[in-house]
Amino acid sequence: MSKSDDEVVKEYYQARKVLKDRGIKLKSYLYKADTRISEYIDKLNNALTNKETQKAGTLLEQIVVLVFKGLKGVQSIKSFQSAGPQYDLLVSGDDFEWQEVSDALYLNGNQRDIVIEAKATQDPLPHKQFARLCSIMENELLRSAGLGIFVTLNGATGFPKRNSPRQRAVSDCRLLQIIFHARTNKIIIVLDKEDLFELSKNGTLIELLIRKIKDLSELSGLPTASVENCQEDVDLPPHLQVLL
Structure with missing residues (x-):
């Protein structure tokens, strides 16, 4: 006898409780790292x-x-020249697993596609390139794409630099990121070569993207903490940090 909708939903929540009780992170299921990533980073x-x-x-x-x-639920992965712009990579899905990925990344239900641009230049990404992706997401991919990702070697102009003092002002690409998000509620984030080093383990891509997306709201003025070391995600003044 087939199960009722209520029974199916109940089993779903029971399964999620089992995952939580066993300390199994859903992030590790939603991103399965390809074993070849480290090899290709060495080649790079x-x-x-x-x-x-x-x-x-x-x-x-x-x-x-x-x-x-490696994201679960990916049903379409494309790189092509459209009638307008070139898309380095357009990733999307429609099933239950992709919905879980979308929810984890704070994407709206009807804007679950991810558009990715790879930039192998030595200089940080300039304002012009960032503005181009803003235009693509706001015009050509208005209905479908909610997340844009630049994969770069050395980040983008205006973003906090590693091992630098806390950034107290915004400019260049960082300022454009904030304005674009405020105007459209869409998200564009930047990954650099150091971020790529972390993506050879299950779950790390989801965790890293979440941290980048949250920082768009928090504007901590610090670079994204390493996924490998959760202590780096503590941002407290000395008199509070000693209590941890």
Whole structure:
């Protein structure tokens, strides 16, 4: 005898409780890291060391595909020249697992596609390139895309730098990110080469994207904490930090 809708929903919540009780993180299920990621990152580092610019660009694009195909529920992964812009990668899905990914990343139900741009330039991403993706998401992908991601070597202009003092003002791409989100409620974040190093373990992509997205609201002025070291995500003054 087939189960009623209420019975199916009840089993779903019971299963989620079991996951929680066993300490099993859903993030580790929603992102399964490809075993080849570390190998391709090593190849990218070698290409950069040897100043093989074109090869580095190709390898970065390959890493992007390896990373984002690891998201559960991906049903469509495309790279093509449309009637207008070139899309480095457009990732989407429609089933239950993709809905879980979308919910984890704070995406609206009707804007669950992710558009990804790979930029293998040595300089930080300039304002012009950031503005181009804003335009694509607001015009060509108005109905479908809720999250844009730049995968870069050295971040973007205006974003907090690693091992630098807390940033107290915003400018350049960082300012555009904030204004675009306030105007459209869509999200654009930036990953750099250091972020890529973390993505060879299950669950890390989801965790990293969540931290980047949350920081868009918090504007801590600090670079995103490492997923590998949860203590780096503590941001307290000294008189409070000593209590941890």
